[in-house]
Amino acid sequence: MSRPSLFGRVAPNGSERAAERFTQHGLNLVISIPGTQVLPLWDAIDRTEGLKLVVPRSERSAGFIAEGYGLSSGRPAVVVNTLGPGVANEAIAVASAAKSMAPVLYFTPCQPQAKRSRLPQVFQGLDHSAYMAGTALDQSLCDDAAALEGMIDAALGAAMGSPTGPVRLDVAFPVLFRRTPKFVATPLRKIASRPPLAAPGKDLILALEDSSLADGDLLDRAGLGGAMRRREVHPGIDAAGSGLSFALGLRLGRPRSPVVVATTVEGLLAQLGVAVVANSQRVGLTFAAFEGSSAAATVRKAAEATGAAWMPIAAADDPDAVRAAFGSRSRGLTVLVDG
Amino acid sequence: MDFAQTTSSDGVLCFAAGAAANAIRGSIALRDAQAAAHAADGAARAGGGPAITAAVGLADSLRLAAGLVTACGDRLPVVAAVALSSDEADVALPALRTASRTLLDLRDGSAMGDLAQLLATRSPVVVVTADSESLATAVEGAASAIADWSHAAAVAAFDDAESESATAALPALRDSKRPVILVGRGAAVGSDPVAIARLAKTWQAPVCLTFSATGMPASVLGRFLAAFSADVPVLPAGTVPWSTALARADRILALGSGVAETDWFGLTEARLVRTPVTLVALEPESEGVAETIVNCEAGSFSMALVEELERGGALTADGWSERFIEARAKWTELVDDEAQRGVGDEVLSAALVARQIVSAAPAETVFVGEGGASGMWLASYAWLRPIAMPAQHASIGASIGMAVGIAAAEPQRPVWAVVGDGAFFYCARELATLTERGAPVVVFVFNDRSWNAIRLVQTLFFRRRTVGTDLPSVNYRDMADLHGAESIRVKTAGDLAKALSMAQEPRTRPLVVDVRIEKGAIPFVGANLILAEVDGVLRSLSGAAAVSSGVAAAKDRPALLANLRVIRGAVRK
Numbered sequence: 001m002s003r004p005s006l007f008g009r010v011a012p013n014g015s016e017r018a019a020e021r022f023t024q025h026g027l028n029l030v031i032s033i034p035g036t037q038v039l040p041l042w043d044a045i046d047r048t049e050g051l052k053l054v055v056p057r058s059e060r061s062a063g064f065i066a067e068g069y070g071l072s073s074g075r076p077a078v079v080v081n082t083l084g085p086g087v088a089n090e091a092i093a094v095a096s097a098a099k100s101m102a103p104v105l106y107f108t109p110c111q112p113q114a115k116r117s118r119l120p121q122v123f124q125g126l127d128h129s130a131y132m133a134g135t136a137l138d139q140s141l142c143d144d145a146a147a148l149e150g151m152i153d154a155a156l157g158a159a160m161g162s163p164t165g166p167v168r169l170d171v172a173f174p175v176l177f178r179r180t181p182k183f184v185a186t187p188l189r190k191i192a193s194r195p196p197l198a199a200p201g202k203d204l205i206l207a208l209e210d211s212s213l214a215d216g217d218l219l220d221r222a223g224l225g226g227a228m229r230r231r232e233v234h235p236g237i238d239a240a241g242s243g244l245s246f247a248l249g250l251r252l253g254r255p256r257s258p259v260v261v262a263t264t265v266e267g268l269l270a271q272l273g274v275a276v277v278a279n280s281q282r283v284g285l286t287f288a289a290f291e292g293s294s295a296a297a298t299v300r301k302a303a304e305a306t307g308a309a310w311m312p313i314a315a316a317d318d319p320d321a322v323r324a325a326f327g328s329r330s331r332g333l334t335v336l337v338d339g
Numbered sequence: 340m341d342f343a344q345t346t347s348s349d350g351v352l353c354f355a356a357g358a359a360a361n362a363i364r365g366s367i368a369l370r371d372a373q374a375a376a377h378a379a380d381g382a383a384r385a386g387g388g389p390a391i392t393a394a395v396g397l398a399d400s401l402r403l404a405a406g407l408v409t410a411c412g413d414r415l416p417v418v419a420a421v422a423l424s425s426d427e428a429d430v431a432l433p434a435l436r437t438a439s440r441t442l443l444d445l446r447d448g449s450a451m452g453d454l455a456q457l458l459a460t461r462s463p464v465v466v467v468t469a470d471s472e473s474l475a476t477a478v479e480g481a482a483s484a485i486a487d488w489s490h491a492a493a494v495a496a497f498d499d500a501e502s503e504s505a506t507a508a509l510p511a512l513r514d515s516k517r518p519v520i521l522v523g524r525g526a527a528v529g530s531d532p533v534a535i536a537r538l539a540k541t542w543q544a545p546v547c548l549t550f551s552a553t554g555m556p557a558s559v560l561g562r563f564l565a566a567f568s569a570d571v572p573v574l575p576a577g578t579v580p581w582s583t584a585l586a587r588a589d590r591i592l593a594l595g596s597g598v599a600e601t602d603w604f605g606l607t608e609a610r611l612v613r614t615p616v617t618l619v620a621l622e623p624e625s626e627g628v629a630e631t632i633v634n635c636e637a638g639s640f641s642m643a644l645v646e647e648l649e650r651g652g653a654l655t656a657d658g659w660s661e662r663f664i665e666a667r668a669k670w671t672e673l674v675d676d677e678a679q680r681g682v683g684d685e686v687l688s689a690a691l692v693a694r695q696i697v698s699a700a701p702a703e704t705v706f707v708g709e710g711g712a713s714g715m716w717l718a719s720y721a722w723l724r725p726i727a728m729p730a731q732h733a734s735i736g737a738s739i740g741m742a743v744g745i746a747a748a749e750p751q752r753p754v755w756a757v758v759g760d761g762a763f764f765y766c767a768r769e770l771a772t773l774t775e776r777g778a779p780v781v782v783f784v785f786n787d788r789s790w791n792a793i794r795l796v797q798t799l800f801f802r803r804r805t806v807g808t809d810l811p812s813v814n815y816r817d818m819a820d821l822h823g824a825e826s827i828r829v830k831t832a833g834d835l836a837k838a839l840s841m842a843q844e845p846r847t848r849p850l851v852v853d854v855r856i857e858k859g860a861i862p863f864v865g866a867n868l869i870l871a872e873v874d875g876v877l878r879s880l881s882g883a884a885a886v887s888s889g890v891a892a893a894k895d896r897p898a899l900l901a902n903l904r905v906i907r908g909a910v911r912k
Contacts, residue, residue: 032807034790034793034807034808035793035872036793036796036869036872036873037872039793039796039797039800039801040801042806042807043801043804043806045806046804046806046807053806053807055790055807057761057763057764057765058736058764058765060405084408084732085405085408085409085732085734085735088404088405088408088434088438089373089405091401091404091405091434092398092401092402092405095397095398095401095430095431111875112875114875115874115875118600120599121599121600121628122599122600122601122871123599123600123601123731123733123868123871123872123874124412124731124732124733124872125599125731126408126437126732127437130433130436130437131404131433131434131437131438132433132434133433134429134430134431134432134433134434135401135430135433135434172875173875173876174875174876174879177873177876177879177880178876178879179879237397237398238396238397238398239398240357240398241370241371241768266370269768269771269821269822270370270371270768272764272767272818272821273763273764273765273767274764276764276811276813277811279811280811298821301817301820301821302821304817305814305817305818305820305821306813307811
């Protein structure tokens, strides 16, 4: 695992070993909001073939992307947010994934042992495991570089166990930074495979921001997806303002399935940052804001401000427009306007 | 209590979202419960009095907890009231308990007790109720209990029972030759500044403010500074004179329980600074690396030390304190010089923008910043002016929510906030809340198309491999328009002058200034925060830092050189 450098081959640090372990388990998506302590991991991800890094615009969004991804792919994404307030921001998404039983690995840098005994005195000091005691399915903590791979295996085993769900692995950040010349990786403990909870194949997925938006006629009214089998999914808990993140995760995990996310105009305005990210990722995704013609101008303006395409629902009778609205891997976000 | 009838001067403000806003008559409604917690934080931080935030249900309570973490780090007097069913409480209470210092569960018959005293020493306080109706009752009760609250009065209720520890600490302090007084927020707002000033004068000690103390309420700041004569240097957090004083001191007297390791370079792993610290605080939670703990009110202890010094005479080295008056003047000159350098055709230097913003802001302005590079740039120039900024957690994404609270608590003062483009979307929707309330807050978006503070660490430690820190281009004018705010885009010095002129005009809705600034600039304050973040691996990173600095110097000379010019000039002094 060593890699060449100006000064000869250098031993891997904990971040490089973790990235390698993720790929050995077949994981390929890391979602992360930066902080200083996550940077060695970003560096390692960038050097590791097969790992994709998505950087959304808040930790909360990162968590909901991971929940959608876990449900649609049947595999965990790795969420790497920074310690302290970064962890606090992701708690609602952890609780949501626990309720929907979406497998997610929250891999978080934490303070080293010497500092954890006096966290209120420490910069960005927060007791992660106490904070998350009510939300995560399982939590563990790695202070020992030699144990890193084994603890990743165990955490993924818990995420893919019965029930599936979000697990947290705190890793003391010196483990992530320091090089470990004499480490011997423990043999890989394979994790169980699970079928995705969302629709298989090319079925259309309708992502509802929360269950109150359930509307059996929604797609029919839009003239979309009549001939396709479809499945409605929504996050585990009320995710007002997070539905687009959830839908982005669904699409990343199931690239062949069209995903339509239904929200309100208020929901759309609360998610402009995610719309920018979804668009920049060029992940085909349809975002339907159904609130009548009075809001149409706002929706159009919001679509244009985020760089997304938009089309009136009436145009969805046109088969070409329907295909465009469903998006493809080469397109970004399309916003449907009812009115 | 009808919150609709209250303002900051005659009552307590309550900020809520969703069902809680409906349940609590007259509360200020925000779009998001996390932003509501930030608004209460801002009102308490800048207004000085306590504020309330409220949420109903699991999702909003978890959002509120996330915002409360920032208020807890800086020990702000915030009451967070939540309504949770039994099942919801199992999930949310661990987060709420960890995000606060006191949790009162009214469902099991607990009473709110002496809320005023709790807010002074163990803030924030979480109050748990069972449903919306009991939530409204609890909020009303809390508001009545703290309507006449003052930090100083609440602190005065403590008797100095631990006077023995105070007496025992005095000799070591008296023998100090290079003493520094480090003032935390608790001491700044709750203790008599005259007592601290008298100690500084008698002991000939420079006074270093922590980041959270630098953000003391505008009404307190003037009184605090007025207590100090011109020959006592008061040094704002993060500046080079501040760092130098702490690094060269032979004894740090830390006043106030809000003082944390970052505030005295408590680099315990790196052992870079081993200056002994005497911590004076009411109910300190943990010893940290303090050599001595004194459980005492800061003003009382200051007077006790003054008496000790007057009896035995101070041993302070000649010129120790005076040198920092000169250093402070030199620092101001250096950063002003740097601000004059950077104007490009289509992009402005961050130093210039920050300097111009601070210069143009009316004298009574409250500035709002956050933990990223934009906040550090603001702090580089807004020193010894009121600035509300998360200190202990250096949180990002809080400033627009905080501005809602500050505008409500200090309606007569202009509120000028800065936000980085990376953090803009955390609370951007609250621009619509400001619009609805007719709050003329000015929000400057430092648009450098990057996560700049993080990029800085990549420059310093990762050979300038800027993985993941570029942001897609966004037109923040369009975003402002969507929330009903006025907006202007700035690319040139002429644009900036026009924008600042707009900012000074009276208005009835917020103004968003989208400022295109250089990428990769390094703020002049905040080095202690970077060091605190990598404390634990500093030694193992020293080789990487040396190589990275070489690479950065070759590839990125202007940013590094500007910083080195300022630091070298300040240290020479």
